[in-house]
Amino acid sequence: MGTDIEWTPGARAVLAAASELFYDxxxxxxxxxxxxxxxxxxxxTLYDRFGSKERLVVEYLAQRDQRWRAFLTPRLAG
Known part of the structure; x- marks a missing residue:
């Protein structure tokens, strides 16, 4: 996904909303x-920041992966 996302408050709100809705x-x-x-x-705003729903899904999954690894890594190290 070639370009970096400008993490404005709107972009963060979009990702947070998508995270809730995708999970539910x-x-x-x-x-x-x-x-x-x-x-x-x-x-x-959604399309200006993410370009597509596909990119938003990629960011959602990357965020979930980061949170899961942050939770799991210390437990595996112990």
Whole structure:
């Protein structure tokens, strides 16, 4: 995914909203309209920051992976 994301407050709100909705309803069941509405931003903001729902999904999964590794790594080291 070639470009870096500008992590503005709107981008963070989009990722947080997507995280909640994806976890609750599943990635395929959630559309960008619902994500933008939950985040309190426009679809333009979502697309300006992430480019596509696919990129948003990649960022969501990367964030989940980071949190899981942060939880698991110390426990495995112990």
């Amino acid at each position: 309803q599943g990635i395929h069941a959630v559309g960008v309209d619902a994500i933008a509405a939950r985040a309190g931003v426009t679809k333009k």
